[in-house]
Amino acid sequence: ERLRIEAELARVQRAADAAPLSLFECVRDANGRSWIGYASAGLISLYGITPESVHFSDAPWLEQISPDDRPALLASRDASAERMTLWRCEFRARSGSGPW
Numbered sequence: 001e002r003l004r005i006e007a008e009l010a011r012v013q014r015a016a017d018a019a020p021l022s023l024f025e026c027v028r029d030a031n032g033r034s035w036i037g038y039a040s041a042g043l044i045s046l047y048g049i050t051p052e053s054v055h056f057s058d059a060p061w062l063e064q065i066s067p068d069d070r071p072a073l074l075a076s077r078d079a080s081a082e083r084m085t086l087w088r089c090e091f092r093a094r095s096g097s098g099p100w
Contacts, residue, residue, distance in 0.1 A: 016040040034058045048096025066092040
């Protein structure tokens, strides 16, 4: 059973990494600290950052979000966390250190 679950997890990971977009999970603790608990490899192509760079803080990801869109993004993310609902948000971002 364990081997079957590990094989299924590996299959899902390969699918997530092959996706043209990024799948990620935002995590926030009781003190308001936030980070990306899981991110697929698409984070690199979309934002120019590695999944490992956001494991302890989501600041590297937030720096890629347009300053004009960041307040609404944070407000919608926090509201989703408070309500424990699926988070959906449209925003502009740059890839790496490129232009907005």
